[in-house]
Amino acid sequence: MATNSVSLYSLEYKSARTYWVAALFIVGNIALPQLCHLVRLGGPTMLPIYFFTLVAAYKYGWKVGLLTAVASPLVNSALFAMPAPVALPAILIKSLLLVAAAAYTARRFRTVTLPMLLGVVLFYQVAGSAAEWALTGSLAAALQDFRIGIPGMLLQIFGGYLFIKYLK
Template identity: 60%
Template sequence: MKTTSSTAVYSLSYRESKTYVAATLFVIGNILLPQLCHLMPQGGLIWLPIYFFTLVAAYKYGLTAGLLTAIVSPIVNSSLFGMPAASMLPIILTKSVLLALAAAFIASKVRRVALWAVALAVLAYQGIGMMAEWGMTGSLTAALQDIRLGWPGMLVQIFGGFAIIKLIKK
């Protein structure tokens, strides 16, 4: 597997209609993928599907598309399906926003699609998010759950996210 690609990364603004089209498509992905993953017991905890298209949106299209996806996806999922539970929304939203920030920042600095850069974005949001969750819940066990149970999802985010970002032409 080629671990870098000259596939372009973009930085769409709030003024471009492309931003909202892209964010809408990624939100739909972040609605459908969790529904699929929740068909298996603890699927959400293992596969961390609510973050997948946020990573792709932010890395490929920049902070604006990433933040729209990061904020809208968990709220819509919780409102429509009760997942994530309303009590978990602050933590999920925090991690989603951290992922959008990390992915957009790293992509803007690297200016290409690189496996190590996608991995760094995932590790950054998980590391900072773990500390934030520990601070919000007071539970180190809860904060470590994504690492203990969600490592398959993090691998899917890294390798699957890298592949999808490379596949998206424009």
């Protein structure tokens, strides 16, 4: 008999485990973008800065997700100038929307499915693109993820599903 069970956690800020888990996801969100940036347009196409944020928030709750979402782009920008400081507000907004959607969905449904992750990714991308448009005044910049970032969104949905489902 097949089961759709998955282990989901809600870690607290007072727990050292929260910071260790978040640190691992932050390292992932530093390493994956570096790998993607080895390929021309790898960052904008694969959207790697969001991958481990999605997994962190869905699997370990909003607190680990929040630590990952805020630290990852700031550390990447400070160490590698990617993302560029001018792009940080939009990336941080999208990251926070991703945390909210992923943590809410995980808590509400207590399982993971591909359609749920599709909904999470579409929510943060649509709402985040609207916020980016408001910030920049550029619809073209706001829609860049939808123009060239579809592979990254698919990576988040399918790769995120595998990580969330099978990460112990």
